[in-house]
Amino acid sequence: MIQFEYVKPSTQKAAVNAVAKNANAQFIAGGTNLVDLMKRGVTAPQKLVDINGLPLKEIKKTPGHLYIGALALNSVVAGNNLVLQHQPLLAQALASGASPQLRNMATVGGNIMQRTRCSYFYDTVLPCNKREPGTGCSAIEGYNRMHAIFGSSLSCIAVHPSDMCVALATLEAVVMVSGPGGDRRIPFADFHRLPGETPHIDNNLQKGELIVAIEIPDNNLAKNIHYLKVRDRASYAFALVSVAAALQINNGTIEKARLAMGGVAHKPWRLFEAEKMLVGKEATMEHFKAAATLAMTGAKAFEHNTFKLKMAPNSIMEALRVAAGLEV
Amino acid sequence: MDHLIFPTNENELAYESRRDFLKQSTMLTALVLTPAAILKAGENDENIASALEKLPLTLEVNGITHKLAVEPRVTLLDLLREQLHLTGTKKGCDHGQCGACTVHVNGARINSCLTLAIMQNGQKITTIEGLARGEQLHPMQEAFIKHDGFQCGYCTPGQIMSAVACINEGHANNRDEVREFMSGNICRCGAYPNIVDAILEVKQGGKKI
Numbered sequence: 001m002i003q004f005e006y007v008k009p010s011t012q013k014a015a016v017n018a019v020a021k022n023a024n025a026q027f028i029a030g031g032t033n034l035v036d037l038m039k040r041g042v043t044a045p046q047k048l049v050d051i052n053g054l055p056l057k058e059i060k061k062t063p064g065h066l067y068i069g070a071l072a073l074n075s076v077v078a079g080n081n082l083v084l085q086h087q088p089l090l091a092q093a094l095a096s097g098a099s100p101q102l103r104n105m106a107t108v109g110g111n112i113m114q115r116t117r118c119s120y121f122y123d124t125v126l127p128c129n130k131r132e133p134g135t136g137c138s139a140i141e142g143y144n145r146m147h148a149i150f151g152s153s154l155s156c157i158a159v160h161p162s163d164m165c166v167a168l169a170t171l172e173a174v175v176m177v178s179g180p181g182g183d184r185r186i187p188f189a190d191f192h193r194l195p196g197e198t199p200h201i202d203n204n205l206q207k208g209e210l211i212v213a214i215e216i217p218d219n220n221l222a223k224n225i226h227y228l229k230v231r232d233r234a235s236y237a238f239a240l241v242s243v244a245a246a247l248q249i250n251n252g253t254i255e256k257a258r259l260a261m262g263g264v265a266h267k268p269w270r271l272f273e274a275e276k277m278l279v280g281k282e283a284t285m286e287h288f289k290a291a292a293t294l295a296m297t298g299a300k301a302f303e304h305n306t307f308k309l310k311m312a313p314n315s316i317m318e319a320l321r322v323a324a325g326l327e328v
Numbered sequence: 329m330d331h332l333i334f335p336t337n338e339n340e341l342a343y344e345s346r347r348d349f350l351k352q353s354t355m356l357t358a359l360v361l362t363p364a365a366i367l368k369a370g371e372n373d374e375n376i377a378s379a380l381e382k383l384p385l386t387l388e389v390n391g392i393t394h395k396l397a398v399e400p401r402v403t404l405l406d407l408l409r410e411q412l413h414l415t416g417t418k419k420g421c422d423h424g425q426c427g428a429c430t431v432h433v434n435g436a437r438i439n440s441c442l443t444l445a446i447m448q449n450g451q452k453i454t455t456i457e458g459l460a461r462g463e464q465l466h467p468m469q470e471a472f473i474k475h476d477g478f479q480c481g482y483c484t485p486g487q488i489m490s491a492v493a494c495i496n497e498g499h500a501n502n503r504d505e506v507r508e509f510m511s512g513n514i515c516r517c518g519a520y521p522n523i524v525d526a527i528l529e530v531k532q533g534g535k536k537i
């Protein structure tokens with residue numbers, strides 16, 4: 001790891017300024033992604049701004065929302081009573097990620113900002129448009145088993161690796177940020193980006209902007225929910241495909257449906273069309289199958305990930321089945 | 329035999345050239361990036377020296393307070409092993425993927441390879457060396473021995489630190505739960521069933537650990 005400067009500001013303003021004013025400065029929270037990337041030379045900030053001195057750990061219920069501070073640990077959020085009571089889907093998704101040790105370090109803000117696990121992105125010897133714009137994408141013609149089936153471009157076919165973010169997409173969370181130009185609120189669907197021609201830009205956060213918290217609007221989606229994660233081993237592995245499903249069912253009829261997938265795109269992949277289709281329908285496997293089929297419109301696989309074209313719709317159906325409480 | 333030797337040589341060649349390339353590129357990085365880093369730091373910040381300076385750090389490790397100086401880039405794992413010579417904590421992958429480096433910070437288990445030592449300033453660290461009371465082994469250490477919870481032993485310090493935390497967190501109520509909550513510790517020797525036995529026995533013993 002190359003040398004860098006380290007500062008630990010005690011105010012939000014000082015932290016924002018420290019990153020806004022230095023082109024090569026970065027925030028560090030749990031360090032579980034950034035320290036790894038720095039050890040491998042994928043990224044080499046000249047200054048680290050440790051935000052752990054800021055009071056951003058709070059989890060509270062406010063009128064209309066559940067508020068979770070950016071520094072709340074993944075393990076703490078997963079076990080928090082307010083989260084379990086109001087947004088258990090988020091707790092499920094968090095508990096399925098990484099390992100107990102990593103969840104004790106990883107923060108909500110860092111989880112949102114974590115970078116792709118594309119192995120070529122990590123291998124500094126090989127071309128990668130995300131790491132070094134303009135060098136090419138080694139995955140398109142390479143080993144692309146983990147890669148995207150939706151929304152990819154000729155520049156990048158990587159996926160966003162987070163589980164938590166898939167649940168936050170389903171729950172329509174809002175990311176609250178504070179930057180040199182003031183505060184703003186970014187709806188989750190607008191936070192992460194598709195790769196397009198600029199795969200080096202993962203999301204719409206601007207230089208110096210700090211994630212302060214997330215807010216999840218009250219939604220009546222605590223009962224019929226399920227986070228399904230399909231992976232190579234039973235635990236401690238990234239998703240091949242994951243689905244966050246939330247339904248509101250009244251007398252067998254679906255009144256509200258929310259769905260998002262992980263492991264399939266450069267951002268948490270919300271299934272808007274399938275959601276629309278389900279509203280007003282009976283919660284049956286037949287309708288879930290139709291929704292899954294609709295959700296796969298436009299999917300495009302590469303040499304080693306064609307299995308996802310089957311795994312994804314099956315996972316959608318299974319997540320909906322469990323969420324609705326239907327027998328196999 | 330020629331046909332056997334040839335591919336081996338080719339593999340070695342490929343390996344060598346990649347290694348040379350890696351070496352060269354590391355050297356280049358060192359040459360190009362370090363001075364630039366200093367220059368840049370000079371442009372943007374008043375304090376140019378701090379980029380390379382050691383920072384003061386106070387850590388309580390296994391009950392003993394240490395006043396230290398570290399470069400910001402030193403991980404907690406490297407500090408424990410190389411500066412404090414507490415080599416019980418192991419480096420397996422150095423990337424958060426194996427759990428061999430598990431220690432407790434204020435009682436919570438973390439991977440010491442993915443945190444910078446300086447980020448733990450003022451915290452209480454417990455390593456595998458801090459579990460026994462003199463000659464008296466910790467109940468988890470005794471249970472690992474009794475149940476053969478290891479073969480080569482390399483993952484064992486991390487397994488034991490994780491196991492103690494697993495019980496204290498309340499995540500050791502049955503076999504499946506132990507397996508899930510011990511999944512952050514990989515054992516290449518596959519001692520898993522015996523590790524689970526050891527943890528369940530300590531849990532059922534009900535002693536405060």
Ligand SMILES: Cc1cc2nc3c(=O)[nH]c(=O)nc-3n(C[C@H](O)[C@H](O)[C@H](O)COP(=O)(O)OP(=O)(O)OC[C@H]3O[C@@H](n4cnc5c(N)ncnc54)[C@H](O)[C@@H]3O)c2cc1C
Nearest residue numbers: 029030031032033034097098107109110111113162163211
């Ligand atoms: C072996 C391994 C397995 C894993 N498995 C999974 C998994 O199965 N599922 C999953 O979802 N994740 C997994 N992860 C990823 C893990 O969840 C992330 O590394 C973690 O959430 C990052 O959080 P952090 O606080 O450690 O971030 P850091 O490493 O500190 O920071 C990551 C990035 O976020 C930025 N950042 C941090 N906080 C803020 C903020 N408040 N505002 C703006 N920017 C900020 C930093 O500048 C940095 O660029 C795994 C990681 C490892 C190492």
Ligand code: SF4
Nearest residue numbers: 118128137156157158
């Ligand atoms: S898929 Fe994206 S991250 Fe992976 S090599 Fe291609 S450009 Fe890089």
Ligand code: FES
Nearest residue numbers: 420421422427441
């Ligand atoms: S050495 Fe830290 S997890 Fe492997």
Ligand code: FES
Nearest residue numbers: 479481515516517
């Ligand atoms: S005992 Fe050998 S790796 Fe676990």
